[in-house]
Amino acid sequence: HQAAWDKARNGEDYEDLGVLTLMVKGTIHQLNLVGAEIWTRINGINTVEKIAAEIAELFDTDPKGIAEDVAAFIADGEKRGWVTLSEASGPDPRWTAR
Numbered sequence: 001h002q003a004a005w006d007k008a009r010n011g012e013d014y015e016d017l018g019v020l021t022l023m024v025k026g027t028i029h030q031l032n033l034v035g036a037e038i039w040t041r042i043n044g045i046n047t048v049e050k051i052a053a054e055i056a057e058l059f060d061t062d063p064k065g066i067a068e069d070v071a072a073f074i075a076d077g078e079k080r081g082w083v084t085l086s087e088a089s090g091p092d093p094r095w096t097a098r
Helices: 002-009 033-039 048-058 063-080
Strands: 020-024 027-031 085-087 095-097
Touching: 002 033, 020 033, 027 033, 033 048, 033 063, 048 063, 063 085
Parallel strands: none
Antiparallel strands: 020 027, 085 095
């Protein structure tokens, strides 16, 4: 994880480094730095928008562009059975990943 962050900070290629390993139904999956940062924020409370804002801040990029990537990551996770999306409750319902 730290090696990937070091490369990212130095402007080096880090996307292919696996930094988080998931084992789901006997299958091992490696997440890169961005995937790992998204994954650690999926908690049943955070909305997709909140996760995107935090990731955008970490990587110093536009939250709107990152929101699409975060939504795609979570949608893929839902297809794989890793996460379940539900509509958030409250006055401003948005989608949350859990």
